[in-house]
Amino acid sequence: xxxxxxxxxxxxxxxxxxxxxxxxxxxxxxxxxxxxxxxxxxxxxxxxxxxxxxxxxxxxxxxxxxxxxxxxxxxxxxxxxxxxxxxxxxxxxxxxxxxxxxxxxxxxxxxxxxxxxxxxxxxxxxxxxxxxxxxxxxxxxxxxxxxxxxxxxxxxxxxxxxxxxxxxxxxxxxxxxxxxxxxxxxxxxxxxxxxx
Ligand SMILES: [Zn+2]
Numbered sequence: 001x002x003x004x005x006x007x008x009x010x011x012x013x014x015x016x017x018x019x020x021x022x023x024x025x026x027x028x029x030x031x032x033x034x035x036x037x038x039x040x041x042x043x044x045x046x047x048x049x050x051x052x053x054x055x056x057x058x059x060x061x062x063x064x065x066x067x068x069x070x071x072x073x074x075x076x077x078x079x080x081x082x083x084x085x086x087x088x089x090x091x092x093x094x095x096x097x098x099x100x101x102x103x104x105x106x107x108x109x110x111x112x113x114x115x116x117x118x119x120x121x122x123x124x125x126x127x128x129x130x131x132x133x134x135x136x137x138x139x140x141x142x143x144x145x146x147x148x149x150x151x152x153x154x155x156x157x158x159x160x161x162x163x164x165x166x167x168x169x170x171x172x173x174x175x176x177x178x179x180x181x182x183x184x185x186x187x188x189x190x191x192x193x194x195x196x
Contacts, residue, residue, distance in 0.1 A: 001114045002145065002188045003154050006180035007161035008110060009040020009103045010173040014164060016102065020095055028092050033173045035096050039069075039103025041180045043111070047187060064111060065121030069104040073097050114150055142192035 001008075013036040017029065024032065046063035062068060080093035111117045112129030119128050134144040145151070158181075165174050 001110050001150065001154065003181060003184050004157040004161070005041045005044060005107050005110065005184065006037050006177040008106055008157050009037045010165055010177045011157070011161055012040070012102055012106050013037065013099065013173065014170075016095075016099060023091065024095075025087055028087060030172050031088070031092075032096060032099055034176060036099040036103045037173060037176045037180065039100045040107050041184065042069075042104065043107050044184070047191060061118070062122045064108060064117040064119075065123075066104075066108065066119050067122065069101065073101045076100055114153070140192055142189060145188075145192075 010033075013033060016036070017032065020032075043063045046061050074097075076093060077097035080090045080097070083089040083093055108117050108119065112119070114130070115132040116127040116129035118125055120126070132148075132150075134141075134148040134150070137144040137147040139147075161177065165177075
């Protein structure tokens with residue numbers, strides 16, 4: 001999927017944040033939203049690299065394997081043992097590590113349905129999941145995708161996001177997700193027009 005990883009991340013985050021509502025300060029909550037939503041788009045940051053290297057499919061790349069993120073998770077979780085203060089202390093890093101892994105997992109799950117991912121990269125290169133079937137639509141990658149049935153899921157996610165993250169308390173996640181949404185859309189347009 002191309003556009004809605006951040007909004008999907010925010011949707012997954014909502015019940016988690018509700019659960020921990022009373023536990024964290026405003027600053028900590030902002031940081032948690034940031035970690036959750038950013039990890040939802042993080043694997044796609046490799047698009048910059050694939051453009052430079054002119055790689056056709058970035059989803060078979062190590063950035064779409066679980067290994068790197070498992071390491072990052074352990075590092076963030078490990079931090080919790082060294083934090084003695086109240087704010088951004090032990091419990092923050094524990095939840096932050098979980099939220100990070102949730103965001104990444106959401107991304108890889110969605111990508112496995114739409115395109116497939118090499119979950120065990122770099123150790124095992126096989127791509128798991130369903131292929132992207134858009135070539136029959138003609139035109140470049142952009143028009144192919146925009147005409148594909150995957151746009152239904154993109155719209156459903158976007159509408160769910162707009163409905164479920166309404167109100168002042170969700171200003172941070174709304175702003176962040178829409179910001180990433182915009183970046184994803186612009187880079188997808190630029191990349192498909194100039195490379196595919
Ligand atoms: Zn991806």
